[in-house]
Amino acid sequence: MYLIADIVISIVLVIGGFFIFVGSFGLAKLPDTMRRLHGPTKATTLGVGSILIASMLYFLIGQGNLSFHELLVTIFLFLTAPVSANVIAKAYLRKNGDGKSDADAERRTPAEKAAPVR
Amino acid sequence: MIFYASVFAAVAVSIASLLTLYRLLIGPHVTDRILALDTLTINAIALIMLAGIFWETTTFFEAAMLFAMVGFVATVAFCKYIVRGNVME
Amino acid sequence: MTATILPHPLLSLAVFVVWILLSNHVSVGVFVLAAVIAVAVPSMTAVYWPGRPSVRRPMVILEYAAIVLYDIVVSNIEVAKLVLFRRGDSLNSTFITVPLDLESPEAVTVLAGTITMTPGTLTADYDHEGHTLMVHCLNLKDEAEAVAQIKQRYESRLLRIFQ
Known part of the structure; x- marks a missing residue:
């Protein structure tokens, strides 16, 4: 019983470490900002999620107290990762995007530019 | 076995943090640096949780949660500053 | 009351x-x-919070959550393969435009978040006038197929949940 739990927790920990590494490796390797965004937003979320789930299982089985803090952190990260990725992409496109977004930026009137970003 | 797995994960996360630091230093565009900071926060959360497993303590959960929240708000604030030139109006 | x-x-x-x-x-x-x-x-x-979003059919929400979780895992493996074994320049990364049928802002937000979390795609911008999403693909094979997959896999279920 404990052996199976040990194996499961170890596998989940290794998966988490691997995906966090892949996310940061993609961040360092890929050639332009929009491609770089793909690495961290996906891989890191699953990586941290795995490590948090492993920690929850570890304290549940090892010490017998069920803690939901990790679950909350996981949910929080899954909810906020798309938002921060979207905000970063928007900032990049607004600053020096491709032709498409430049045309968009030109089309906006000054009043629209001054309106709060929702 | 959990010991070795957590050591492996800690080493992987540390290397990942170094790669992120590299991108933070050379990042040609300012959004690259923001993205690197965001990733660095997430790596820090992972390291905090691994430390919790390593030393068998549950004290670090609040720290991880605060890191997650502050990291998210910081990313959004940085981006808003880049896009609009100010954070609060 | x-x-x-x-x-x-x-x-x-x-x-x-x-x-x-x-x-x-x-x-x-x-x-x-x-x-x-x-x-x-x-x-x-x-x-x-002036408006109150109407959310219906809890069974469809559960189905949607299960599909999204499965896709997150699959997309992570896919992106990991692309990142580790392909040269960055050889990836065919472009923007595609996804026309929306969803009306409410909450539904569009959920769809944008889902697209960001799933296979090799990332929501970059939302166009108010044309009512479209600008999606960046890491490695695009076929544009029509990618749009059709987003529309029938996620958007049709969200339409049933939010309307």
């Missing part, structure tokens, strides 16, 4: 559950405090 005390029942429920999970132990005091906060916070902030 319920509109003044509980302007947003789902938000109140979420606050209640999250407070109990945060305090991390079960006692009467925790429940009372959670109930007080769950009533007080939504009614104090109701000014900032």
